[in-house]
Amino acid sequence: xEREIRLMKGNExxxxxxxxAGMKAYFGYPITPQSEVMEYLFEQMPKRNxxxxxxxxxxxxxxxxxxxxxxxxxxxTSSSSPxxxxxxxxxxxxxxxxxxxxxxNIVRGGPGLGTIQPSQGDYFQAVKGGGHxxxxxxxxxxxxxxxxxxxxxxxxxLAEKFRGPAMILSDGxxxxxxxxxxxxxxxxxxxxxxxxxxxxxxxxRPPNVITSLYxxxxxxxxxxxxxxxxxxxxxxxxxxYEDYQTEDADIVLTAFGLSxxxxxxxxxxxxxxxxxxxxxxxxxxxxxxEKKIAEIAETAKVFLDVEMNAGQMxxxxxxxxxxxxxxxxxxxxxxxxxxxxxxxxxIEQISEQVLSYQN
Numbered sequence: 173x174e175r176e177i178r179l180m181k182g183n184e185x186x187x188x189x190x191x192x193a194g195m196k197a198y199f200g201y202p203i204t205p206q207s208e209v210m211e212y213l214f215e216q217m218p219k220r221n222x223x224x225x226x227x228x229x230x231x232x233x234x235x236x237x238x239x240x241x242x243x244x245x246x247x248x249t250s251s252s253s254p255x256x257x258x259x260x261x262x263x264x265x266x267x268x269x270x271x272x273x274x275x276x277n278i279v280r281g282g283p284g285l286g287t288i289q290p291s292q293g294d295y296f297q298a299v300k301g302g303g304h305x306x307x308x309x310x311x312x313x314x315x316x317x318x319x320x321x322x323x324x325x326x327x328x329x330l331a332e333k334f335r336g337p338a339m340i341l342s343d344g345x346x347x348x349x350x351x352x353x354x355x356x357x358x359x360x361x362x363x364x365x366x367x368x369x370x371x372x373x374x375x376x377r378p379p380n381v382i383t384s385l386y387x388x389x390x391x392x393x394x395x396x397x398x399x400x401x402x403x404x405x406x407x408x409x410x411x412x413y414e415d416y417q418t419e420d421a422d423i424v425l426t427a428f429g430l431s432x433x434x435x436x437x438x439x440x441x442x443x444x445x446x447x448x449x450x451x452x453x454x455x456x457x458x459x460x461x462e463k464k465i466a467e468i469a470e471t472a473k474v475f476l477d478v479e480m481n482a483g484q485m486x487x488x489x490x491x492x493x494x495x496x497x498x499x500x501x502x503x504x505x506x507x508x509x510x511x512x513x514x515x516x517x518x519i520e521q522i523s524e525q526v527l528s529y530q531n
Contacts, residue, residue, distance in 0.1 A: 234262030244369025289507025421450030
């Protein structure tokens with residue numbers, strides 16, 4: 173399938189990909205550093221076949237997503253950290269109602285209103301179910317403008333296959349940076365209105381009811397069992413990761429999103445110094461590549477988790493390693509992006525203090 177090459181910002185590439193993926197409606201509210209998503213869509217709407225509506229708030233936007241997804245439309249919203257926090261109740265409703273939709277969080281530094289600089293401080297919120305109840309999102313973590321576009325298609329496909337919300341967890345740097353991106357053609361992801369959608373009741377079937385309210389505990393438990401079965405299926409079938417030079421690595425870095433780009437360079441610098449370093453990058457944060465990390469833990473000597481937060485994914489890394497090897501953490505907060513040299517320094521220290529002792 174021939175792709176069109178463009179030079180685009182991450183936010184704009186994601187918006188363009190959504191149009192080409194057959195998105196029928198976008199509901200959102202502007203917030204830096206992702207406002208270009210809505211701005212680009214408004215610019216394109218008169219020329220192409222979709223609708224955009226700026227809601228009065230993020231709370232209103234996510235409930236519009238709930239309604240439109242319930243009618244079987246392919247829909248999307250995007251926001252940044254404080255705005256995504258406001259959406260959590262609606263996301264929980266959408267998960268319980270088993271409605272496919274695509275969410276994008278272009279993360280900024282926090283907590284609070286924080287800064288508009290990039291961060292990875294929303295990992296827990298995205299991966300552990302930021303709203304109430306036992307639910308999960310499918311979470312894809314891009315590390316390039318290309319993946320911000322590609323994961324729109326992947327997100328819609330996974331959301332519709334498993335009937336639930338999917339999220340692209342990116343950050344302010346990826347949203348604002350410009351890179352070459354190869355875009356899939358419009359119409360390359362067909363969509364039909366599903367049989368369960370609330371589109372009006374014909375005479376030959378019972379009504380389709382979209383709800384997240386189940387007063388009887390037995391019914392609510394049955395819904396929960398259905399959701400948990402889907403999450404287990406996701407863990408079995410849809411785990412995605414990138415494995416970089418881990419085969420002979422003594423020290424394995426784990427990182428997602430923007431941090432993984434920095435870590436890949438740090439691995440190259442370490443290899444130049446004779447330190448056997450590698451990188452495991454989770455692409456799906458849920459489902460998490462725990463089996464792959466456990467496999468690497470059989471041969472690696474030590475792990476170093478790198479994130480732009482106080483330490484969030486590192487908890488899942490430690491669970492996967494299961495005490496077999498030491499797991500160290502390096503984090504920057506408040507919108508600070510670590511440099512490859514900074515990560516290399518951590519690798520060197522671990523190499524001197526831990527690996528030399530083990531040898």
